[in-house]
Amino acid sequence: MTLVRRAALQVEDSLARFVEEQALPDSGVTAERFWAGFSDLVHDMGPRNAALLIRRAELQAQIDAWHIAHRAKPHDPDAYQAFLREIGYLLPEGPAFQIETTNVDPEIATIPGPQLVVPITNARYALNAANARWGSLYDALYGTDAMGSTPPAGGYERGRGARVVARARVFLDEAFPIVGTSHADVRRYYVKDGVLLIDDQPLVSPEKFVGYRGNPRAPDAVLLRNNGLHVELIFDRAHPIGARDQALLADIVLESAVSAIMDCEDSVACVDAADKVQAYANWLGLMKGTLTADFDKGGRRVSRALTEDRSFTAPDGSPLTVKGRALLWIRNVGHLMTNPAILDSAGEEVPEGLMDAAITVLIGKHDLLRQTGLRNSHHGSIYVVKPKMHGPDEVAFADAVFAKVEDFLDLPRHTVKIGVMDEERRTSVNLKECIRAASHRLAFINTGFLDRTGDEIHTSMEAGPFSRKDFIKRKSWIGAYENQNVDIGLECGLSGHAQIGKGMWAAPDLMVAMLEQKIDHPKAGANCAWVPSPTAAILHALHYHKVDVFAVQRRLAAGGRRAYVETLLEIPLASYRKWSEAQVMREVENNAQGILGYVVRWIDQGVGCSKVPDLGDVGLMEDRATCRISSQHIANWLHHNVVTLDQVEAALQKMAGLVDRQNAGDPLYQPMAPGFDGIAYQAARELVLRGRMQPSGYTEPILHARRLQKKAQGAA
Numbered sequence: 165m166t167l168v169r170r171a172a173l174q175v176e177d178s179l180a181r182f183v184e185e186q187a188l189p190d191s192g193v194t195a196e197r198f199w200a201g202f203s204d205l206v207h208d209m210g211p212r213n214a215a216l217l218i219r220r221a222e223l224q225a226q227i228d229a230w231h232i233a234h235r236a237k238p239h240d241p242d243a244y245q246a247f248l249r250e251i252g253y254l255l256p257e258g259p260a261f262q263i264e265t266t267n268v269d270p271e272i273a274t275i276p277g278p279q280l281v282v283p284i285t286n287a288r289y290a291l292n293a294a295n296a297r298w299g300s301l302y303d304a305l306y307g308t309d310a311m312g313s314t315p316p317a318g319g320y321e322r323g324r325g326a327r328v329v330a331r332a333r334v335f336l337d338e339a340f341p342i343v344g345t346s347h348a349d350v351r352r353y354y355v356k357d358g359v360l361l362i363d364d365q366p367l368v369s370p371e372k373f374v375g376y377r378g379n380p381r382a383p384d385a386v387l388l389r390n391n392g393l394h395v396e397l398i399f400d401r402a403h404p405i406g407a408r409d410q411a412l413l414a415d416i417v418l419e420s421a422v423s424a425i426m427d428c429e430d431s432v433a434c435v436d437a438a439d440k441v442q443a444y445a446n447w448l449g450l451m452k453g454t455l456t457a458d459f460d461k462g463g464r465r466v467s468r469a470l471t472e473d474r475s476f477t478a479p480d481g482s483p484l485t486v487k488g489r490a491l492l493w494i495r496n497v498g499h500l501m502t503n504p505a506i507l508d509s510a511g512e513e514v515p516e517g518l519m520d521a522a523i524t525v526l527i528g529k530h531d532l533l534r535q536t537g538l539r540n541s542h543h544g545s546i547y548v549v550k551p552k553m554h555g556p557d558e559v560a561f562a563d564a565v566f567a568k569v570e571d572f573l574d575l576p577r578h579t580v581k582i583g584v585m586d587e588e589r590r591t592s593v594n595l596k597e598c599i600r601a602a603s604h605r606l607a608f609i610n611t612g613f614l615d616r617t618g619d620e621i622h623t624s625m626e627a628g629p630f631s632r633k634d635f636i637k638r639k640s641w642i643g644a645y646e647n648q649n650v651d652i653g654l655e656c657g658l659s660g661h662a663q664i665g666k667g668m669w670a671a672p673d674l675m676v677a678m679l680e681q682k683i684d685h686p687k688a689g690a691n692c693a694w695v696p697s698p699t700a701a702i703l704h705a706l707h708y709h710k711v712d713v714f715a716v717q718r719r720l721a722a723g724g725r726r727a728y729v730e731t732l733l734e735i736p737l738a739s740y741r742k743w744s745e746a747q748v749m750r751e752v753e754n755n756a757q758g759i760l761g762y763v764v765r766w767i768d769q770g771v772g773c774s775k776v777p778d779l780g781d782v783g784l785m786e787d788r789a790t791c792r793i794s795s796q797h798i799a800n801w802l803h804h805n806v807v808t809l810d811q812v813e814a815a816l817q818k819m820a821g822l823v824d825r826q827n828a829g830d831p832l833y834q835p836m837a838p839g840f841d842g843i844a845y846q847a848a849r850e851l852v853l854r855g856r857m858q859p860s861g862y863t864e865p866i867l868h869a870r871r872l873q874k875k876a877q878g879a880a
Contacts, residue, residue: 165436165437165504167507168180170195170199170203171199171200171202171203172203172207172508172509173199173202173203173206173506173507173508173509173514174506174507174511175199175505175506175507176436176437176504176505176506178437178438178441179437179440179441179505179506182441182444182445183195183198183523183526186445186448187444187448187523187526187527188526190530190533191526191529191530191533191573192529192533192574193526193529193572193573193574197572198522198526198572198573200572201522201568201569201571201572201573202518202522202572203509204568204572205518205521205522205565205568205569205572206506206508206514206515206518207508207509208568209515209518209561209564209565209568210508210514210515210518212561213499213515213517213518213561216499216554216557216558216561217499217500217859219557220554220859220860221859223251223252223253223590224622224623224860226251226253227248227251227253227623227624227626228625228626230244230247231624231625231626231627231628232626235626235627235628239627239735239737241730241733241734244733245729245730245733248593248733253555253590253593254593254594254729254733255555255556255594255597257594257596257597258596258597258600260655261600261603261656261657262603262656262657263599263603263604263606263656263657263658263661263662264603264604265578265581265603265604265605265606265607265661265662266578267543267544267545267578267579268543268545268581268607268661268662269491269541269542269543269545271422271423271487271490271491272423272491272547272581272607272608272662272663273607273660273661273662274392274660275392275393275422276391276392276393276422276686276690276691276692276708276713276714277392277393277419277420277421277422277423277691277692277705277708278420278421278422278692278693278694278695278700278701278704278705278708279421279422279423279424279425279663279665279692279693279694279695280293280296280421280423280424280425280490280694280695280697280698280701281293281424281425281427281431281495281668281694282424282425282426282427282431283427283431283432283772283773284426284427284428284432284443284446284447284494285432285433285434285439285442285443285446285772286446287446287449287455287456287457288457288459288468290426290446290450290455291455291456291457291468291469291470292468292698293421293424293426293490293698294424294450294470294471294489294490294492295468295470295471295488295489295490295698296420296421296424296490296698296701297419297420297421297422297471297487297488297489297490298396298417298418298419298420298471298474298488299417299418299420299421299698299699299701299702300415300416300417300418300702301332301335301415301416301417301418301702302325302328302329302332302405302415302416303699303702304675304699304702304703305328305331305332305703306324306325306328307699308673308675308676308699308703309673309674309675309676310675310676310679310703311324311327311328311331311676312676320404325405329405329409329413330348332416333346333347333348334348335416335706335709336395336416338709338710339372339388339390339395339709340367340369340372340388340390340395341367341368341369342362342363342365342366342367342368343365343366343367343368344365345362345363345365347362349363350362350363350410350411351363351410351411352382352411353383353386353397353399353411353413354380354381354382354383355373355376355380355381355383355386355479356380358479358480358481359373359479360373360376360386360388360479372388372389372390373386373387373388373479374387374388374389374394374476374478374479374484375387375476375477375478375479375484375486376476376477377475377476377477380477382399383399384398384399384400385397385398385399385476386399387476387484387486390709391708391709391711391712391713392708393418393419393422393705393708393709394418394419394486395416395417395418395419395709396416396417396418396419396474397413397415397416398413398414398415398416398417399411399412399413399414400412400414403415418702418705418706419486419705420698420701420702420704420705421490421695421698421701422490422491422692423490423491423492423493423663423692424490424491424492424493425492425493425494425495425549425583426446426447426450426492426493426494426495427495428443428447428494428495428496428497428520428524429495429496429497429498429551429552429788430495430551430615430772430773430787430788430789431772431773431787431788432772432773433766433770433771433772433867433871434503434772435503435868435871435872435875436503436504436505436872436875437503437504437505439770440503440505440519440523444523444524444527447494447524447527447528448527448530450470450492450540451527451528451530451531451540452530452531452534453470453534453537453538455469455470456468456469470488470489470538471488471489472488472538473485473486473487473488473489473538474486474487474488488538489538489540491540491541491547492540492547493547493548493549493583493608494524494528494546494547494548494549495548495549495550495551495583496517496520496521496524496548496549496550496551497516497517497520497551498517498550498551498552498553499515499517499552499553499558499561499562500552500859500860500862500864500865501515501516501517501864501865501868502514502515502516503516503519504872505519506519517550517562517565518565521548521565521566521569522569522573524548525546525548525566525569525570525573525575525580526573528540528546528580529546529573529575531546532544532546532575532579544576544579545579545580545581545607546575546579546580546581547580547581547583547607547608548566548580548581548582548583549582549583549585549608549610550562550582550583550584550585551585551587551612551615552585552587552588552615552860552862553584553585553588553591553598554588554590554591554860555588555590555591555594555597555598556594556597556598556600556601557601559582559584559591559598559601559602560601560602562582562602563582563601563602563604563605566580566582566605577604578604578605580605581605581606581607581608582602582605582606582607582608583606583607583608583609583610583663584598584599584602584606584608584609584610585609585610585612585615586598586609586610586611586612586616586645586649587610587611587612587614587615587616587619587789588615588616588619588860589616589619589620589623589732592616592645592648592649592732593729593732593733595609595648595649595652596652596655596656599652599653599656599658600656603656606658606662607661607662607663608662608663608664608665609649609653609658609662609663609664609665610663610664610665610666610667611645611646611649611665611666611667612667612789613637613642613646613667614667614789614790614792614793615789615792615793616645617633617636617642617793618789618792618793618796618861619860619861620636620641620735620736621793621796621797621799621800621861622796622856622858622860622861623860624735624737625796625799625800625803625856625861627735627737628735628737628738628804629737629738629741629800629801629804629806630736630737630738630797630800630801631736631737631738631739632738632743632747632751633751633754633755633793633794633797635736635738636736639734639736640731640734641731641732641733641734641735641736642736643727644726644727644728644731644732644734645727645732646666646688647688647726647727648725648726648727648728648729648732649664650664650688650689650690650717650720651720651724651725651726651727652725654689654717654720654721655721655725659714659717659718659721660714663691663692664689664690664691664692664717665690665691665692665693665694666685666688666690666692666693666694667693667694668694668695668696668785669681669682669693669694669695669696669700669704670696670784670785670790671696671782671783671784671785672696672697672700672775672783672785673782673783674782675699675700675703678695678700678703678704679703679706679707682695682704682707683707683710683711685707686707686708686710686711686713686716687711687716688716689713689716689717689720690713691713696785741806743806748801748806748807748811749807749811749815750779751797751801752798752801752807752811752812752815753779753815753818753819754778754779755794755795755797755798756794756798756812756815756816756818756819756848756852757776757778757779757819757822757823758776758778758784758786758790758791758794759791759794759795759798759848759851759852760816760819760820760823760836760845760848761774761776761777761786761823761826761827762774762776762786762787762790762791763791763844763847763848763851763867764823764827764833764834764836764844764845764848766844766847766867766871767843767844767847767867767870767871767874768832768833768834768842768843768844768874769832770871772787772788773785773786773787774786777826779822781826788862788863788864788867791851791863792861792862792863795851795852795855795861795863796855796861798812798852798855799852799853799855799856799861800856802852802853803856809853812852812853813849816840816845816848816849816852817837817840820836820837820840820845821836821837821838823836824836824837843870843873843874843877844870844874846870847866847867847870850866850870851863851866851867854866
């Protein structure tokens with residue numbers, strides 16, 4: 165590693181060159197100003213960052229001691245809550261207020277819809293997500309199990325295609341009903357005097373027609389809008405589908421992933437300067453509109469770039485442009501980790517969160533300076549999701565960091581909008597005060613069940629053995645957590661001004677189940693919810709046509725808060741422990757298999773997010789959040805003697821063999837069995853055996869150290 169001096173910092177040469185040769189040109193900021201400002205940020209805010217982490221550890225030690233002292237007695241919720249208030253973990257709730265965030269784009273403020281989260285280090289995935297604003301409903305229904313069966317092998321199957329068309333027409337009838345007839349029966353769509361007529365009949369709600377393309381008497385496309393989301397009907401007599409359709413309807417294209425999160429955190433494996441440069445370079449390409457990706461697909465070379473905006477004619481004859489890409493957030497890392505890419509004046513690694521803040525916002529400035537081309541924000545904002553913060557002090561710290569960054573990058577105050585992940589218990593129980601701490605820049609709150617559960621287990625590690633994972637989800641605290649997040653968000657004025665989000669559908673191949681279950685998110689009042697793929701976004705968009713989210717939010721706001729901190733503080737311990745050894749081992753093996761399947765790719769291949777087959781060979785999306793809950797769960801059971809060390813070791817070795825078999829077709833895969841001495845296997849084992857000692861139960865310290873070890877081994 166070659167370090168170069170910049171202000172009072174030592175910066176790895178490749179990162180310094182990226183900043184100076186790619187990120188700074190045309191930003192309006194000189195290299196001298198950037199490095200001086202960043203150095204000041206590091207040396208001013210770095211000690212405050214360290215103090216916040218010390219405070220986390222102090223509170224955890226006090227909570228551990230309280231549980232140990234009271235372990236022999238029945239749990240006393242009132243005494244526990246009084247204790248948390250006494251130590252400053254649980255803070256008083258202040259007076260009512262409304263967020264004052266301004267210059268928020270409509271994708272965040274007023275258009276509910278699906279949200280994608282993708283690793284920024286993979287240019288192809290990043291482009292797919294950015295371009296997932298629009299997608300074919302026909303393709304999504306035909307190519308998944310959404311209609312109850314998987315598509316047949318081989319070429320196009322006309323019977324299945326006919327069922328797709330019929331299903332899509334039902335959607336049109338539900339979202340855009342016609343006076344006196346059905347979309348299934350019509351033969352002609354045309355525009356007359358600014359009105360859409362369908363076999364000479366208007367829509368029941370004519371205002372849902374917003375544009376067309378081509379000749380109004382026989383348009384190439386008709387643009388509709390329902391609950392803020394657009395739907396484009398494509399007509400083409402030369403298309404194989406359109407040619408057989410009585411109305412020449414070739415496809416129905418849905419506005420789907422309205423927003424997307426480009427992730428520098430849980431779904432990536434960034435441990436050094438080379439990794440960070442890859443992440444930052446892709447973000448720069450997105451902000452400049454220049455990112456491309458070339459790859460082989462089906463034996464041919466494919467090149468991908470950002471999609472252009474879509475052009476139509478409005479009903480009054482004026483030009484209409486509709487954005488072609490998702491509104492992009494960038495998720496920075498949290499406050500915990502440091503990175504060897506930059507050292508401070510004492511030769512210590514700087515907090516990685518400060519690196520991300522300075523460099524991703526610098527890159528975001530390129531979008532704001534552009535007056536033409538593919539814009540991300542049309543309202544002059546840069547959107548940053550800030551994860552894994554514990555309580556209002558840490559949110560206030562993030563707010564102060566972004567204020568300093570805005571100053572040395574010559575950006576107006578509150579240009580940077582913050583998304584606060586409500587995924588740590590100290591944030592959940594103090595959520596209103598966390599929102600208050602960023603009330604001028606907050607544009608997003610989101611529940612994250614997996615990280616929230618991992619923190620729940622670690623925070624209450626000494627209270628006793630936790631329930632099995634499926635039963636943890638059924639405890640009252642999780643419903644209270646999900647409800648309170650929405651209720652407090654509405655109390656604080658987020659409706660119409662910011663996103664209230666919900667978590668990921670983890671099974672990308674099970675779309676029929678997603679269609680049945682994920683409608684609960686808009687029904688819960690969530691503006692957005694995470695999906696694992698562009699195809700899933702198309703299908704999840706159907707839910708937002710069925711549910712008027714803002715109507716739900718008005719109803720919920722009128723009803724008052726449904727959950728309070730008392731329920732959130734209920735600890736999901738095992739209330740019934742007459743488990744057989746087979747039940748215990750199945751739970752441990754399920755956890756171990758998920759950990760190993762994820763960690764082996766993280767360590768050996770630098771893949772931060774994987775579709776890992778479970779024990780039933782159902783592919784589930786795994787990232788550091790899922791790894792955190794699984795490792796903490798085994799650590800808890802091991803600590804409380806639900807399972808022995810020998811049983812855990814046996815489960816890890818058995819599951820290593822299973823994971824090896826599941827990955828037998830991957831030419832880059834390095835088997836863990838029978839030696840069990842590789843770096844990846846040892847990392848997975850360490851996550852379990854040292855899980856109780858990890859800060860907040862996070863996986864990053866072990867994963868980063870082991871990945872750096874693997875990289876060094878490869879270099880040697």
